[in-house]
Amino acid sequence: MAKTLTFTPDDKVHAFITTIPEVSYEDGPLSGVTVAIKDNISTRGIETTCASQILKGYIPPYDAHVVTLLKSAGAAIVGKTNMDEFGMGTTTENSSFGPTLNPCDPGRVPGGSSGGSAAAVAAGYCDMALGSDTGGSIRCPAAFCGIVGLKPTYGRVSRYGLIAYANSLEQIGPMAKDVTGVSRLFSVIAGHDKRDSTSVDRPYIHTPNPSVKGLRIGLPEEFFGKGVDPKVADTVKKAVSVLEQAGAEAVPCSMPSMSHALAAYYVICTSEASSNLARFDGIRYGPGGDLRKSWHEEFSDRRQERFGKEVRRRIILGTFSLAAGYFGRYYQKAQTARQMVRDDFARLFGEVDMIAGPTMPSIAFKLREKSDPLQMYLSDILTVPANLAGVPAISVPCGQVEGMPVGLQLIGRHFEDEKVIDTAFAYEQGAV
Amino acid sequence: MVVSEDVRKIAKLADVGVDDREIEEFTSQCSEILTYFEMLDTLPQGATIDRGLVNIFREDEITESLSQEEALRNAAEKEDGFFKAPRVM
Amino acid sequence: MEHDDVIIGLEIHCQLNTRSKLFCGCSTDFRDDEPNTHTCPVCLGLPGSMPVLNKKVIEFAMRVAKALNCSVLKECDFSRKNYFYPDLNKAYQITQYDRPLAEWGKLMIEGEDGERDIRITRIHVEEDPGRSVHMGTTDRGKYTLIDYNRAGVPLIEIVTEPDLKSPKEARRFLNKLRATLEYLNVFDSEKEGSLRVDANISLKGSGRVEVKNISSYKGVEKALTFEITRQRNVIRRGQVVARETRHFVEARGITTSSRSKEEENDYRYFPEPDLMPMQVSDWVEGIVLPELPDARRERFMQQYGCSLEHARTLTGGLKLAEFYEQVAKADPDLAATWTADYLLGELNYRDFSIDAMPIVHFMELIGLLKADTITDKSGVEILRIILDQVKNGEKPEMPASIVNRLGLAKTGGDEITDMVRAVIAENPQPVADYHAGKGPALNFLVGQVMKKCRGRADPGHLNALLREELGKMQDGA
Structure with a gap:
């Protein structure tokens, strides 16, 4: 039975790029639940821009797999959320439609790149949202806006229809006010899709269980040391003690591969991005160009005009990494570093069941606070390891510093998203 | 360490326009970031990542294509069922 | 032409005749259809679409690998070849780079001095780009029209070592390869553009030139012959043959220097993250190859008493060989002579393939010759009449009826x-x-x-x- 609802939020924080004033939905496990979708996930008949001028007006002729699943689960898809252009950013300031503001403090960023999704949930505009996480893009805004966000195990959610930024790293994941909401949304979107060759057949059929008795939680020293705001580190340690009181055991440990993880991450993501973003030539979709110019001239001009600076910077960095003379020093060595991160996780997960630390090294930045690209990149240091290894990681709110939310990040073994969710749920229950 | 000529060359290879006002800014930023990347060069060569899956195939079955109209709907320029692009040479 | 100093290597792209494309379910049978009617998000390169590998393509490519005695790699994968061209839907081509499907094989040809193995460097799988049609004039503005129906059609690229010594050997290699692919039932040589060749050619001690864009079997010999003459003339004038890429202009039978930025191109290959690696080397054992051209040639000599020359000609294409075996039931000797010596000549003259000749008619003709009812001269006349009728789209007349109508019965x-x-x-x-x-x-x-x-x-x-x-x-x- 088709039903409809109206959706007219007073979008003070500019969470949405597109809203759907009248939404129809069906029966199902999410019937009538309002869900916002990051604007890099294809929606049939609804403009999908990746917050970029280069895709202005692009209306996909097909739904991403997750959108098909949401519709058949009865979810009410209420709009497309703002983001850093193509997912390239940690603040949602790099949107060609203007920045999203943090609902907790409009003078601060909501985090990124799924900042619109996090803000829409935090501001109460909708019940849940989908984000995508390439190097922390779900967990960072979840932490900055005080909501829950999960980056699932790589392959557990189909990427078919997700406009690729860095294919080998990213996953679509659920965002909601609490762990139960994240779990409900995850149960709808997880599962095998034959159109995504990297998809694995591991559906999520689970209800959060707050038991952590005997759970060994590793606290890598690198997550609490240099570059991490001590007040944020303390808040997270207190959160871990809540889990200890519930029966978990905290174990100090170390992740030496962290020293190379960020460089490896940026080499890999910019390399893949430089290739992924080359297809936006304005021929098959997107705003057209000047047919009187020659191909390379027109293409180059168009990309200058319609890509933001950060996108062009990353295309250039990625092109450097793959170019003859650099490939062996950057791209290939990044694979070595990536394997070291994987090996570190494998070793640690022999000793502990879960790794805990802050999601972000600080609270949400003030608007325009991070103007230097490398400084901005460095703030991703705690989130990128999970993407490099493909393991599941969640951010759950765990208190405040200076009145702003702090996120506890929990990282689990491959395909143990259930355990990650359970641990976050245990914290959420214990902290009440 | 890269100089503006390197950035110009790479930008041309990537077909991304960078104008003269931006080139200095891009060069100093890229230089800083690439210098940061250089820490990787101390690592040994040659890890292949275990991707976890092998031999993912589909059967040789025909599925429905888009109609010509659907295929062309998002195109800015079209002619007689073709997409239209600038000349290459 | 003196050939002692000629060194030729070929890169051959063949479309495999699977039903659907390499990475999506769109049909490969597009040749008679409107542009852009065989596309989907994947082969249009729409944002968010992802490739899924057609298993049949790998099976077909493995058959070729086995037939060419290649070794199949334990693990291989796909890479992206990045370059910008309007008909390249994603601005990269998914191909195989440092880990191809198979390498180090061979194919025997009849060379300038007897039979010889030509070494195969590698075989890899890749996707065909779309098709560009260049339009407009310089003064009124030039532009390009693009049809993505072909985009994503599966190709194999077969690369040879520089083992060929003359344009004639290059042609023979291609003919042998084509026949082999046909026998393997993975390739349809009748389809326009189903085989394309790039040739590397150099004279000993001179720069290597790559000739691209050769799209016919006859074109290969023509392009290479032109190129050898051109290079000899350059050397004779005391100049140096530049290492470059040239394009073959089929209509004029010449090669021209391409001033594109292709040569300076840096393709920035890296592994395709949306496809998983393949481990298929153990499939080789399970592949049962059909009879291949060399084996069939031997059999034709044994079973039908064909001469070596006739056997080689008659096994040079799958349909031709099958045609001969049908006709041989009437009389193997007459069938061999009349197919190889008379029919093929008449077909070539009309640019026809063997399909043009209705087999029932040809068998009746062989019967008339065998019964000594008509002379050879009348036989040829009847062949020509039938083929001309086919050419004009008329219903071909039976030979006996032509004999009656024209009174061609042998007189005495x-x-x-x-x-x-x-x-x-x-x-x-x-x-x-x-x-x-x-x-x-x-x-x-x-x-x-x-x-x-x-x-x-x-x-x-x-x-x-x-x-x-x-x-x-x-x-x-």
């Missing part, structure tokens, strides 16, 4: 004797020349009789009869 006895006598009576001067010992006069007289009977006389019989009648005249005189 009284009718021919009468004609001989008439010709002698009508041509006193040549007759006198004959009697004066001028040999060619007899040929003239034979010709005159043949003209009268429209070629229905057996040439040997006619010759004897003429001599006999002319002899009688002399005896009588």
Whole structure:
């Protein structure tokens, strides 16, 4: 039975790029639940821009797999959320439609790149949202806006229809006010899709269980040391003690591969991005160009005009990494570093069941606070390891510093998203 | 360490326009970031990542294509069922 | 042409005849259809679409690898080749780079000095780009039209070592390869553009030139012959042959230097993250190869008593070989001669493939020849009539009916004797020349009789009869 609802939020924080004033939905496990979708996930008949001028007006002729699943689960898809252009950013300031503001403090960023999704949930505009996480893009805004966000195990959610930024790293994941909401949304979107060759057949059929008795939680020293705001580190340690009181055991440990993880991450993501973003030539979709110019001239001009600076910077960095003379020093060595991160996780997960630390090294930045690209990149240091290894990681709110939310990040073994969710749920229950 | 000529060359290879006002800014930023990347060069060569899956195939079955109209709907320029692009040479 | 110093290597792209494309379910059968009617988000390169590998393509490529004696890598994968071109839907081509499907094989050809193995460097799988049509004029503005129906059609690229010594050897290699692919049932050579060749050619001690864009079998020999002459002329003028990429202009039979930025291109290959690696080397054992051209050639010699030359010709294409085996049921000798020597010539002349000849008609023709009902000359005439009817889109007439309609049945006895006598009576001067010992006069007289009977006389019989009648005249005189 088709039903409809109206959706007219007073979008003070500019969470949405597109809203759907009248939404129809069906029966199902999410019937009538309002869900916002990051604007890099294809929606049939609804403009999908990746917050970029280069895709202005692009209306996909097909739904991403997750959108098909949401519709058949009865979810009410209420709009497309703002983001850093193509997912390239940690603040949602790099949107060609203007920045999203943090609902907790409009003078601060909501985090990124799924900042619109996090803000829409935090501001109460909708019940849940989908984000995508390439190097922390779900967990960072979840932490900055005080909501829950999960980056699932790589392959557990189909990427078919997700406009690729860095294919080998990213996953679509659920965002909601609490762990139960994240779990409900995850149960709808997880599962095998034959159109995504990297998809694995591991559906999520689970209800959060707050038991952590005997759970060994590793606290890598690198997550609490240099570059991490001590007040944020303390808040997270207190959160871990809540889990200890519930029966978990905290174990100090170390992740030496962290020293190379960020460089490896940026080499890999910019390399893949430089290739992924080359297809936006304005021929098959997107705003057209000047047919009187020659191909390379027109293409180059168009990309200058319609890509933001950060996108062009990353295309250039990625092109450097793959170019003859650099490939062996950057791209290939990044694979070595990536394997070291994987090996570190494998070793640690022999000793502990879960790794805990802050999601972000600080609270949400003030608007325009991070103007230097490398400084901005460095703030991703705690989130990128999970993407490099493909393991599941969640951010759950765990208190405040200076009145702003702090996120506890929990990282689990491959395909143990259930355990990650359970641990976050245990914290959420214990902290009440 | 890269100089503006390197950035110009790479930008041309990537077909991304960078104008003269931006080139200095891009060069100093890229230089800083690439210098940061250089820490990787101390690592040994040659890890292949275990991707976890092998031999993912589909059967040789025909599925429905888009109609010509659907295929062309998002195109800015079209002619007689073709997409239209600038000349290459 | 002297060939001792010529070094040629080929890169051959063949479309595999799977039903659906390499990475999506769109049909590969697009040639008669409107542009952009065989596309989907994947082969249009729409944002968010992802490739899924067609298993049949790998099975087909493995068959080729086994037939060419290649070793299949334990693990191989796909890479992205990044370059910008309007018909390249994603601005990268998914291909295989440092880990191809198979490498190090060989294919035997009839070379300049006998049979020789040509080494195969590698075989890899990749996707075909779309098709560009260049439009407009310089003054009114140029632009390109693009059709993505072809985008994503599966290709294999077969790369040879520089083992070929002449344009003729290159052609023979291609013909042998084509036949092999046909026998393997993975390739349809009839489809336009189903085989494209890039050739590397150099003269010993000179720069290597790559000739791209050769899209026909005959074109390869032409392009290479042109290129050898051009390079020799460059050297003769005391200049240096530049290492470069040239394009073959089929219509003019020449190669031209390409001023594109292709040569300086840096393709920035890296592994395709949306596809998982393949481990398929253990499939090799399970592949049962059909009879291949060399084996069939041997069998034709054994089973049908074909000459080496005929056997080689008749096994040079799958359909041709199958055609011959049908016709051989009537008479293997006549079938071999008439297929290889007469029919193929007539087909080539008309740019026809073997499909053009209705087999029932051809078998009846062989029957008429075997029964000695018609002469060879009439046989050829009948062939031409039938093929011309096919060409004009008419229903081809049965040979027996043509024989009746045109009265082509072999003549003999009284009718021919009468004609001989008439010709002698009508041509006193040549007759006198004959009697004066001028040999060619007899040929003239034979010709005159043949003209009268429209070629229905057996040439040997006619010759004897003429001599006999002319002899009688002399005896009588």
